[in-house]
Amino acid sequence: MSATAQNGFKKYIPGLILCMILGWSALQWDYTMRGWQKDFKECQKILKGNADHNSPLPFDKYKAKHAEKYKEQQLLYNQGTLKKEPKKPHILKQDIYASLIAAGEIPFKFKFGSKMLEFQLTYVAILLLGGMLIRNTIGIPDSFKPGTVLARPIIKPGIVLLGGYYVWSNVLKVGVPALLLVVIFIFGTVVLVSIIGKKLKLDEGLIGVMAAGTGVCGVSAAVAVAPIVKSKPRDFFYAVGTILLFGTLALFTFPYIGKALGMSEPVFGAWVGTSILNTAQLVAAASWYGHDSLLTANIINIVRVGFIPIVVLYCIWFYIVKKAAAEGRSEKMNTWQVIVDKFPLFILGFFVMVTLNEFGVFTKEHQYIFGKQFLKLFFAIGFAGVGLNIAFDDLKKAGGKAFIIGLFAATFKAVLSAIVVILLGTDVFKVK
């Protein structure tokens, strides 16, 4: 490695280490809270059982009773009577069991763990809220910033690994309605932005950037389209600020709105997949809500980011080829080159994982390791980067006429897509 390359990478190290430490700490919190929540539920069961029978079992009998029940369930599963593979029973430690029986009350820490998860204070929330708090109060030194920016895409290997959870029939089941939703909402948003933009007599470049940004995939699409539509630099930065502002607002409010509206996990996944524009924010919101929500949102996101080259092609045709034809000139469009240049490559990794799973390469254990455990590791580092990069100063850049268009487009898209996904229901979006 050359000296320049070494120095180039060195600048990322402090920020990356910070994100790894924060990510690990949040996962440790999550791991402990989940353990306490399991203990809480088990304590509740024991106390209820004692109240019903009036005679607490000795620890050995309690343990043997669980083991026996698990064996029975496994037998039923092997015979095919039970559809879902039984989970290993959660058994309290002997000292905890003894103190529970003696006191007749659930220890405070177990209640605390259960409450924290009830309020959805998982590792996702801790990292996003904590990161944002650090960035906007004590701040982070400049030497840490490049690494925290680099940490954000570490979410993507998690998205790829999650591919091992699906078979092609799952992807197609959710992918087909997702494709329809994405197409309808992309064109719906593009048309809406164009109508509002023309009414406000805005510059064509700004309309193009906002249409791509609010319609397809946030900043990536805006960056891809900006040079083509020749948007002015100031308008472009307004547009990016606006897209980030709405993404951040959605990230922190949608999980609670989803709960308030009683959305199931798959329906919520479909909603955020359609209405949140930025991949990292979308994945964070879906993970916050639950694993099934993430499974659905991931497919919709893959379908949507796959549309970036198509939107770029459309913009080239609309802003260059069509315009040139109207002026009596001839401009050619190299379709294949645009697709090759703008296609988000990581999607291919996701498809390879789905195919490997289809061929039975992954066992259930592999799926668990990749899709639940290591996914969390990658997401935790990435979410730390996302949280630490939510700077209120950047969000204040949202402004100008981009803000008005963004406000209309994002609100319209969020409300309409919520209505549509709720009407379509859980079955349409449930992956498994």
Added chain:
Amino acid sequence: MEEETREYEEKAKKVFSAERKEDIWVLIISAITVILGLTGIITKKTFPSLFF
């Protein structure tokens, strides 16, 4: 103004080329994880062993 626009176009191109490099790294990291999992170097117990 033209100079500013040209500089910014260059910047946009750089951002996109950085995203392409980023995606290649994503594929490499994912492939390494899958290989480690399939060869049994990382198991179900690896993740819990990282925490207290």
